[in-house]
Amino acid sequence: MESIASALLSLAYQLFQPGFWPGDWAWATSMAGALIGLFPVGTAVGVALMRKFTGNRYHGGALAALGVLGVVGMLLIPWFLTTGVSSVFRAAFAGQSTGLSVAEVAAxxxxxxxxxxxxxxxxxxxxxxxxxxxxxxVLTYGFYLVTLVGLPVLILLAIMLLGRIALRRGPKWPGRLLWVPFVVFVIVSAGVEVNVAVHVWLGFLPVAILGVIPVSLVGPPSWSTIENSDRRPEPKAAEQPQQPVHLNPREQESPPPAPPPPAKQYAPTSVAPAPEPTVAASEPPAELAAAPGPVPVVPGSAPTGSSRFRRVKRLGHGGFGTVWQAIDTQLGRTVAMKIAHAPDRDTEERMQREARALAALSHPNCVRVYDLVEEPDGLALVMEYLEGQPLAEVVDNGGPLDDVAAGRLWATMASALAAAHSKGVLHRDIKPSNIIIDPMGVAHLIDFGIARSRGDSKLTATGMMVGTPDYVAPEAAAGAPASPASDAWQLAATVSYALTGQPPRGTRETPMAALMAAARAEAPTHLPRQSVHARLLAASLDQQPRNRPTLNVVYREVEGWLSRAGTSTDGPVTKLVPRQQ
Known part of the structure; x- marks a missing residue:
């Protein structure tokens, strides 16, 4: 090791040897300290590169590799080189062989x-x-105390910063595998000659600080890599007993009857088929069985004309239909009906696609679909009626949400959209007016009126703008096909609105101006700077879809923060007082 240290010291002497106080070899020692500092910086770069492929998978081989990098790059190599440099100078003072040239020793x-x-x-x-x-x-002791303690502390802070940058988008505890070996290196270097240690630390410090640049340039792992590393392994199929391949003749002749499939269970607010009417205990079931037909009409709710649904009031008017509050006169329940403006073939296909999209979902934060019926004035989608207020009204009337409420909103909506994406369904119009907050403060995603399944692009009307300009993703505004990343952008824009009361790109005078701003991918200017969600919002609103975290990653990040804050995603977004009818 002394021969390697001699070569290092000779190289440092050739690179930097100014002939002034305290001496050319003293400055060469500082240069040697700078060269030694390259190893911890290279270790941090190696960790950042490794995470490009492993993400947050800190177990098994990945954890062992991280530990080896920390021990070798932060402890062993710097310690051997530093003690070797000190040994070279001690040998020169004692007149022994140093491995340096005669001219260098004479200098x-x-x-x-x-x-x-x-x-x-x-x-x-x-x-x-x-x-x-x-x-x-006292002055000499004070000088050594400051340099031998203060400089290593500053270098330690730089090493910890390098670790945090290398471990971006992941837990920070693996950083201990980097800075703890460096602390051990400082301690075991107590046998180094004092002036050698001072000059080594003087050269080590600027390299450790400037090392932030290459580690930052490596960049964090992609969100898809992080999601894959966080995904739990699926249970092996071998856990269930397999049926024998060869059956005896008796079993082949008379196989046992298969057990009836269990009834499908649904969550209380999941998208389930409309329940069949049950027979009360006091009513004779034989009469209903003998006279099949529609359920008797509830008194006082007779339908208008031949329609089964009696409309009460109009709730909204959108690009593809008008939504009414109505009464199902056969089942006696309040529903929401979305009726197409023009009952042509394309509109019917859109309505049927919306019905399929909603029927495929089973999530407590998505509106339920009941039926698709023919009304006198067009095709109507019958949905669950949600009592409450749109998120836009909640923010306008009550002010922006706090971080906890916004976190619950983001987590629940991300979970709902992820469930939709798992069915191959895109929403494409997430905005504050399409999220309903019920009287219990729970958020519900509504209006899949322009939702489509993958492969349904031919049903998009020519020349029709899809989505709301203030909340449309840049790639969608520029004409690119919608994707799950587009829905993730719109949801992040909606959460940003909930925290600030303004769209992320601000408001424009006309919808066309807002659409042009989206197509130009203008950077968001109205993000919540003081929110704990600011970093994740900035990543989710990136103009490049590939750089955005997926909805599953967003859910885990926000859920983790809520858990650390002592709460969960199950709480209300905000408390509302039910409106008077």
Whole structure:
């Protein structure tokens, strides 16, 4: 190791040897410290590169590799080189072989005001003796105390910063595998000659600080890599007993009857088929069985004309239909009906696609679909009626949400959209007016009126703008096909609105101006700077879809923060007082 240290010291002497106080070899020692500092920086770069492929998979081989990198790059190599450099100077002071050239050894005898450099760098006490057995000179002891303790502390902070940058988009605890070995390196270097240690730390510090640049340039792992690393392994099929391949003749002749499939269970607010009417205990079931037909009409709710649904009031008017509050006169329940403006073939296909999209979902935060019926004035989608207020009204009337409420909103809506995407369904119009907050403060995603399944692009009307300009993703505004990343952008824009009361790109005078701003991918200017969600919002609103975290990653990030804050995603977004009818 001394031969390697001699080569390192000779290289440092050739690179940097100014002939002024405290001496050319003293400055060469600082240069050697800078070269030694490249190893911890390279270790951090290696960790960042490794995470490009492993993400947050900190177990097994990945964890072992991280530990080896930390021990070798932060402890062993710096320690061997530092002690080797100190040994070279001690050998030169003692007149022993150093591995340096004769001219280099002769240059160490020059005096720059502190005596011969061989004595200055190789004839003093070591770090341990200097700190724990101080001399009578208070100024000298204070100088060594500041340099031998203060410089390593500053370098330690730089090493911890390198670890945090290398471990971006993941837990920070693996950073201990980087800075703890460095602390051990500082401790075990107590036997190094004191002036050698001072000059090594002086050269080490700027390299550790500037090392932030290459580690930052490597960049964090992609969100897809993180999602794959966080995904739990699926249970093996071998856990269930397999049927024998060969059956005996008796079993082949009379196989046992298969058990009836269990009834499908649905969550209380999931998208389930409309329940069949049950027979009350006091009513004779035989009469209903003998007279099949529609359920008797509830008194006082007779339909208008031949329609089964009696409309009460109009709730909204959108690009593809008008939504009414109505009464199902056969089942006696309040429903929401969305009726197409023009009952042509394309509109019917859109309505049928919306019905299929909603029927395929089973999530407590998605509106339920009941039926698709023919009304006198067009095709009507019959949905669950949600009592409450749109998120836009909640924010306009009550002000922006706090971080906890916004976190619950983001997590529940991300979970609902992820469930839709797993069925191959895109929403494409997430905005504050399409999220209903019920009287219990729970958020529900509504209006899949322009939702489509993958492969349904031919049903998009020519020349029709899809989505709301203030909340449309840049790629969608530019004409690119919608994707799950587009829905993720719109949801993040909606959460940003909930935290600030304004769309992320601000408001424009006309919808066309807002659409042009979206197509130009203008950077968001109205993000919540003080929110704990600011970093994740900025990533989710990236103009490049591939750089955005997936909805599953968003859910885990927000759920983790809520858990650390002592709450969960199950709480209300905000408390509402039911409106008077």
């Amino acid at each position: 160490m005898q020059q005096d720059y005001g502190l005596g011969p450099q061989t004595e200055y760098l190789g004839g003093k006490r070591n770090v341990y003796e200097t700190l724990f057995y101080p001399s009578d000179n």
